[in-house]
Amino acid sequence: MAGSAVDQRVARPRADALRNRERIVVAAREAFVEYGPDVPLDDIARRAGIGNATLYRHFADRRELIRTVTLSVLIRTIDEAEAALAEEATAFQALRRFVHTAADERIGATCSLLSGWVDVRDPEFVEARVHLEQAMEALIEAAQRSGELRPDVAVGDVIVAVTQLARPLPGTGCLGIDRFVHRHLELLLDGLSTPRRSELPGTAATFEDLRAYGEDCR
Known part of the structure; x- marks a missing residue:
């Protein structure tokens, strides 16, 4: 049981990270279509419902x-x-x-x-x-x-x-x-x-x- 709980604690951040990455990609696609490739990345982060730091952890630039x-x-x-x-x-x-x-x-x-x-x-x-x-x-x-x-x-x-x-x-x-x-x-x-x-x-x-x-x- 203990091992299972540890596995879940380890897996959860990975699952959250994948969800955040997908939210960023979806939000970026919509923003790029609406406003072009120069749309501020901060706007994309807000649209995705995540912080700026989270966006930059996934995408360097x-x-x-x-x-x-x-x-x-x-x-x-x-x-x-x-x-x-x-x-x-x-x-x-x-x-x-x-x-x-x-x-x-x-x-x-x-x-x-x-x-x-x-x-x-x-x-x-x-x-x-x-x-x-x-x-x-x-x-x-x-x-x-x-x-x-x-x-x-x-x-x-x-x-x-x-x-x-x-x-x-x-x-x-x-x-x-x-x-x-x-x-x-x-x-x-x-x-x-x-x-x-x-x-x-x-x-x-x-x-x-x-x-x-x-x-x-x-």
């Missing part, structure tokens, strides 16, 4: 926090893509679930923090990016094989739409946009489903197209 937040969003989005495809009854329903979850994760707004703050050649980021691309392409291909997703779109089309819709309106800095986002995501999904109702201009966008576009805009 802003760059480390941004790296962790961005990597966390990528990993959570990968997990959701794989879970949706494995658990939903149809491939298109899996795509629907993933699209809404990716919007909730603020993947587009958060990943824009990469620029100037995170080394995109970081092996962990390279691995996560490749894994996410594979998971998303599996969703798209499954939905097209089932005949539910129109054949003239590609994964890049979905990424562009989700990232644009999930960002707060310019000048608002407001996460209340959610009540509009999910409504308009359903409109997007209606447009992605078969039978297609229009001819799309241009060609389907791939991840390679998006990367090339990003390089051109630098």
